[in-house]
Amino acid sequence: MGRTVTLVLVDDAGVPLGALPPFKVQTPWWQEVGDVVAGARLRYGVDVDVLRLVDAEQAAPPGGPVTYAAQLRSGRPDRLLPVPMPMGVHPARAAYAHPNGPRASVDWAAGQLAGLGRPDVTAVQLRTWNLSAIWRLDARGRPVAWLKQVPPFYEHEAAVLRAVADAQPGIVPRVLASGEHGRILLADVEGTDRYGADAGECAAIAADWHPVQVALADRVDKLLAHGVPDRRDPVARIRQVAATRRIDVPGLAELVDGLDRRLGKVAECGLPDTLVHGDLHPGNVRSGGQRRVLLDWGDAGVTNPAYDVIRLTEGLAPAGAEEVVHGWALRWRADAPGSVPERAVDLLRPVAQLRAAVTYADFLGAIEPSERPYHAGDVLRCLQAAVTAARAVRP
Structure with a gap:
């Protein structure tokens, strides 16, 4: 599955010059533009900087016909197709x-x-x-x-x-x-991003990250003072995001109404708040075989460490996920005596999905409309997943 790409070229002042004829690239993911830049150079002899998504025929990635705005840096295209493009600048447009x-x-x-x-x-x-x-x-x-x-x-x-x-x-x-x-x-970090890592590699990632979280549990005030987001109390924002979907998602109202009780049970599990990566899936880990390096910290914040192991194990089969959580829990029981880490994981699984819904809702509120297809369906998907997770374990 690839994409069919149309590049609307603009000059240095942002004035549209016209569009290159559509061409195909192999990578289906809309945000990946390396092959788009290379394709424009190879096919049309132009160097461009891809600026942003303008339009897509599908409701969400991957694949399909996709249109981007791109600044022409050098080269003279043989022909450009007339194409309308709004001239205004949206206030949420990234620099x-x-x-x-x-x-x-x-x-x-x-x-x-x-x-x-x-x-x-x-x-x-x-x-x-x-x-x-x-x-x-x-x-x-x-x-x-x-x-x-x-x-x-x-x-x-x-x-x-x-x-x-x-x-x-x-x-x-x-x-x-x-x-x-x-x-x-x-x-530079040598290696490859570890998408599709098995349970053994996920267990090693969890083991790498654990001593850092233990150390940073004693530095929470310093982290917050340096601008790290405080994500310890998500209830108010979850209720706002869920409010318009309570009827659409059966079981959501009950889950949200019971959040305070559920989070009170989590507190009784005895895990300390610390720095959490926030999106610790294997694709955000890079390794060349000698060491593992954790990437992409935009979702980081101070909260319960169980959220990271929940995210880390989402793509694993149940037996593999259980193995990773078991090893993670052993370490936390050793470093937080009296804690009940597995119980915290069970209780927080639906909350993790509710928090993800909030994250996507916040993205949608902070980006310009043409970029919203990246996340438009994610809020509802996460709310539904939260209800499914809540049915598995009751507080």
């Missing part, structure tokens, strides 16, 4: 989605690397969407750094990375620099 935004960010990263003795880099655009833009920075054909840029609601990521690195160097990418508009320059 990297404006004309000249990508170039300004790449220039900033190149300047930072030059100051570190690496003046010879070439930037390769890999991703852009409402949650981040990512470039790989190569020197002599090898990656040396990564530029990540995030919207305002994720600008705490650099502070989180530094806090984790202080607790355990090497478990996160090294921050080389951070700047305005959510820019973060990261040292």
